[in-house]
Structures are given as structure tokens and as C-alpha cells.
Amino acid sequence: MSDSSRTRLALLGTMSDLHNKPVSYDLRNLQKIVTDLAPDLLCAEITKEAWEGGNLTLASLELRGALAPAVAMTDIVLVPVVPSTEQFADFAPLGGWRQRIIQTFDRLLRWGQRRADNAETINGVWFGLFCHSICELTEMFWSKQDRAAWESQNQVLVENIVRAVWNNKGSRVLVAVQCQRLHRLIPLLQKQFSLFDLVGYQNL
């Protein structure tokens, strides 16, 4: 039997920088998922400075087009959790053979996305395996420094999520982040099992 006083936390992967490419991901669908779930807190990828300053220009398309409108229309409170504006694609090498390999992975990822045009599929098991495998491979071709910076950014992000959970015991928390982070965040969040139950977003 689940304990209703325990904080419940779920992850919802979004396509982030890839939303800027011509793919058919439906932002209205993402907005509807968030408003239907009506979490108490929505941890999202924007810096505290940008959110408090009302500056969404550097925020991802899904935050501007789906998450921020959902927050404006409901009682959901957005918690900005990223320490910087860099996204997955920003860590890729700018040239050389590593860049060419990563571009191949990127094309493969885009091929998958054309077949996964909504949040449910993106967060499904098969796309998850496909996407996470390619992201893992992509990261292997980054420089050591970039991998460390990405890891450090995810670590800070988890610390900010944990802080929000700590201040809101018993809440329902949805973490909406670019899907490339999921395979990094899940093991980090699982270590915090004493603070919350990590559940599927449908079960939040």
C-alpha cells in the first residue's frame, strides 16, 4: 500500500533542442499531460535568473510553448532547476571525426523522433531504450571536459530537485527535462529513495 504522505516524483522527458528541428512533436499534447497531471511542483529546465526575470528567450521551446502556459493557467508552481542554459547539443564537438560520428547519431535520433510524435511515445519503453542508447554513445564521443561538465550540470540539477522536494514534503513533483538527461538523472534520483518515491509520470 502506498503512503500518501510520501512525496511522489516523476520524470517526463521532452525533446528539448530537437524541438527546434522540423519534427512533428505536439506541444499541445505535452501541455495537456502537465495540466491533467496537475503536479504541485514542476521542475523545469530554466535558470532561476531567467525565470525570475521573466526572460524566456533562452528557455527551450517546450518551456515557452507548453510548460510556462500550463503553469500560468493552473496552481502548478514552476521550480527552475538548471544552473546554466547549455543543453545536450551544446556539448557536442565543433569539428573533426567526433563531430561527424555524432552527426550520424543525431540523424538516427531524428529518424526515431519522426516516428515518435508525442510525449507518451517519447516516454515509452522502446523509444527510451533507443534514445538512451544513442545518447550514451553520443556522450562517449564528447571530450572528457564536456562529459564532466554535462555530469556536473546534471548533478546540480538533481541537488535543486532534492531541495525543492525537501521544502515540500508530501507533494507531487513532476520533473520535465530534455529526454537526453533521463538516463543520467534516474540513477542519481534513485539514490534519494529515502526522500521520495520515484514513479512513472502516469502514476503521479
Place this chain on the structure above:
Amino acid sequence: MKQQEITVSLGGGYPLDRAGLANLVESFPGLMVIPFDAKMLPRVLLWIVDNNQPIDLPPVQENTVVMLLLEDFDFQSYPENTSGLFSKEESASALAAAIRQVARGEQYISPSLALAYLKSQQPQSRERPNSIMEALSDREKEVFELLAQGLGNKAIAARLYLSVRTVEGHLASIYAKLGVHSRTEAMLVAIESR
């Protein structure tokens, strides 16, 4: 898990006012407009007050809460069973938050109406020791300060990165420590203690 919809009925004002308001309320997620004479009783009765007319509220069931939409405020003459006083000067999104707040069984008063009330009460206000702040925790002090600025629960929650439910918990604790029973009373204490 999908959240249950809040049913809202509209009354008062002119038919055109109600039609426009119905469209607005229907556009908010989680809110559903139903006729007041429906078999299903509304959770919230939103009543448009005409300045030149007395507030002629119909009898409502115990489970229905009433929120008045006002242009300005006559402190002497609103019905006892009112849970919310919403200024027509406020934004549409604030209306959604206010409906949700009264639907949860809390009270709501627009900051502009609350300040007008407080100003009208200040000459007769009671003496309050400044030491009341010492009774509050650091987090409660932050919530109390924002309450004094006239912010609603959602705005306080957003400012402090707390959930609305957490803010409600802090407010309940603040009310208990101050020995007050309503948001308006707490705001009065907050302003006096500044």
C-alpha cells in the same frame, strides 16, 4: 491520475456578462461551467455584483461556496456565506486561481479589496506587539511578508518555490500562532507589525 473538475455556476449581472464569463471560466483547465439549476450542484457560485443593485443571492447548498465579482467594495453589505471577493480589475488568470482557492474551502479576497478594507479599518485597529514575528519560523516569516504585500497563495508559492499546499500549511500555522481566523485578519496583523 487526472484531477477532478471544479464545477462553477454563474449568476448576477446581465446575460451578456455571464456568457462572456462562462467562456472565460470554461477556458481554464479543470473548471467546468454548469447551469445553476442543474441537478448537479456547483462547487462554486460566481456572482456578478452590479454596483447599483442589492446582492440578491439565491439560497445555496452547504457544499457550494460563493465568490462575488465586484467593481468596488461596500464593506457593510455582502452576504454572510461569501467565501471570495474578487475585484473585476484583476487578471483572468487570477480568477482561475481564486476559483480553485475557494473550491478548496479557503477564502479569497483580491489584494486591492483587502487593502481598501485595511485602510478603512486602520484608525480603529488593535495594538499588536511587534514580537509576534518572533513566534514564526523563518519560512513562515517569508510567507507572512508576502501575505502582507497582498499576494495570493499561488503567487506566494511561486515566489518561494513552494507548492500551493505547502503555503496553505504555513498559513494555517501562521493563523494559529497569531490567533486569527482569516486571511484578512492576518494581513491586518502583518501591516500593523511592520
